[in-house]
Amino acid sequence: MSLVVMKFGGSSVGDAERMKRVATRIVERKREGNRCVVVVSAMGDTTDDLIDLSRQIAGSTPPAREMDMLLTTGEQMSVALLAMAIRELGEEAMSFTGWQAGIRTEAVHGKARIQEIRPDRLLKALEEDQIVVVAGFQGLTEDGEITTLGRGGSDTTAVAVAAAIQADLCEIYTDVDGVYSTDPRIVKVARKLKEISYDEMLELANLGAAVLHPRAVECAKHNKVNLVVRSSFTHNEGTTVKEEAIMEQGIVVSGIAYDKNIARISILGVPERTGQLAAVFSALAKEKIDVDIIVQSGIVESQAEFSFSLSGTDVERALQVIENLRPVVGFRSVTSETGLVKVSIVGAGMVSTPGVAAKMFETISELGISINMVSTSEIKTSCVISGERLHDVIQALHTAYGLDTDSTVFVGGPSDRR
Ligand code: ADP
Ligand code: ASP
Ligand code: MG
Numbered sequence: 001m002s003l004v005v006m007k008f009g010g011s012s013v014g015d016a017e018r019m020k021r022v023a024t025r026i027v028e029r030k031r032e033g034n035r036c037v038v039v040v041s042a043m044g045d046t047t048d049d050l051i052d053l054s055r056q057i058a059g060s061t062p063p064a065r066e067m068d069m070l071l072t073t074g075e076q077m078s079v080a081l082l083a084m085a086i087r088e089l090g091e092e093a094m095s096f097t098g099w100q101a102g103i104r105t106e107a108v109h110g111k112a113r114i115q116e117i118r119p120d121r122l123l124k125a126l127e128e129d130q131i132v133v134v135a136g137f138q139g140l141t142e143d144g145e146i147t148t149l150g151r152g153g154s155d156t157t158a159v160a161v162a163a164a165i166q167a168d169l170c171e172i173y174t175d176v177d178g179v180y181s182t183d184p185r186i187v188k189v190a191r192k193l194k195e196i197s198y199d200e201m202l203e204l205a206n207l208g209a210a211v212l213h214p215r216a217v218e219c220a221k222h223n224k225v226n227l228v229v230r231s232s233f234t235h236n237e238g239t240t241v242k243e244e245a246i247m248e249q250g251i252v253v254s255g256i257a258y259d260k261n262i263a264r265i266s267i268l269g270v271p272e273r274t275g276q277l278a279a280v281f282s283a284l285a286k287e288k289i290d291v292d293i294i295v296q297s298g299i300v301e302s303q304a305e306f307s308f309s310l311s312g313t314d315v316e317r318a319l320q321v322i323e324n325l326r327p328v329v330g331f332r333s334v335t336s337e338t339g340l341v342k343v344s345i346v347g348a349g350m351v352s353t354p355g356v357a358a359k360m361f362e363t364i365s366e367l368g369i370s371i372n373m374v375s376t377s378e379i380k381t382s383c384v385i386s387g388e389r390l391h392d393v394i395q396a397l398h399t400a401y402g403l404d405t406d407s408t409v410f411v412g413g414p415s416d417r418r
Pocket of ligand 3: 009152155210211212213
């Protein structure tokens with residue numbers, strides 16, 4: 001008998017009919033002889049709708065504590081309904097909120113990290129042959145405050161619960177049937193990956209691939225959780241995320257990710273002085289503003305220029321922080337640009353294959369698009385570009401790296417694979 005954690009995302013439980021279908025799927029798994037813990041997200045667009053509602057009442061900066069109180073109701077609704085749907089099919093089921101499930105988080109509203117899970121109640125219910133249904137995306141602080149884990153965080157709940165109860169398998173059921181070489185909604189000929197390594201998946205998730213929450217992948221890697229992404233709607237084989245995945249012959253880039261909500265800020269005419277970069281980026285960090293790619297241009301007439309990319313959501317706050325530094329840093333002016341995107345290629349084979357990044361730059365420039373910023377690591381290259389032709393860029397890169405399902409995978413030495 002295996003212990004399986006099954007996680008269902010919002011679109012999989014979008015309405016009563018889908019909820020019933022998911023219940024059937026769970027009961028099927030139970031009747032195969034498994035013990036099942038189910039983690040579920042809020043139905044359909046519930047979380048977005050609740051955010052809209054809060055904006056109508058409290059504008060763009062609602063109190064973070066109340067926001068978590070509001071958003072967690074979405075998942076609470078789902079667990080109760082799903083437990084009812086399972087019981088309708090003749091199996092015992094019991095729903096739990098995050099705090100009932102013993103999920104402890106740090107005291108940060110909106111994007112708390114799970115610190116500990118005390119799964120006693122879950123284990124007791126499993127002993128009683130119940131199907132256990134846990135609300136995703138939420139937890140409780142040491143002081144009894146309700147928190148959320150950040151958008152898409154139900155994946156993380158599932159993996160963390162799987163680690164805590166030492167489940168044999170954690171299955172992420174979603175609206176696509178696995179992890180693809182890129183978002184299959186953008187590239188119709190995207191290739192489904194049979195396997196992907198934790199490291200590559202972590203890069204893809206961090207770089208914007210919504211199919212898995214980055215912290216879920218981090219937690220799976222750390223705890224060696226057996227993780228599979230598969231479809232809620234079909235029985236197709238999914239994608240296994242594991243320590244070391246077999247690479248298809250000749251495939252150097254295994255995936256392409258994008259992040260649509262990118263902005264750039266440039267600080268011009270910064271007087272040459274030690275500690276200037278530190279002053280700017282410490283002040284941003286203090287306000288918990290994540291900065292991504294940082295570029296410092298050469299010094300001309302004792303003045304430097306700093307540019308950095310960040311999430312479009314944080315631009316206004318970042319500009320305010322920088323403006324407050326004007327008397328200290330003494331820069332000439334600040335400019336900003338929104339509506340940018342970050343496109344990234346990821347592949348464990350990149351490190352040993354020359355010319356992979358060059359091919360990315362060539363492909364983008366052949367489309368007549370200029371590249372604003374670049375960053376690289378051993379297994380990824382990212383370019384920040386204007387957002388207008390994102391789909392064309394992703395498609396062109398997908399073809400250029402031989403990832404289209406109808407293309408022949410190139411084989412041979414590194415020079416052939418450039
Ligand atoms: P859920 O509600 O089940 O959590 P999400 O919307 O969070 O589902 O994630 C699934 C979506 O991720 C897919 O519908 C797809 O558009 C998107 N996606 C982005 N990149 C990829 C990728 N490389 N492979 C598969 N899906 C991807
Ligand atoms: N309901 C939350 C969200 O929409 C959490 C999740 O779906 O994973 O972000
Ligand atoms: Mg998701």
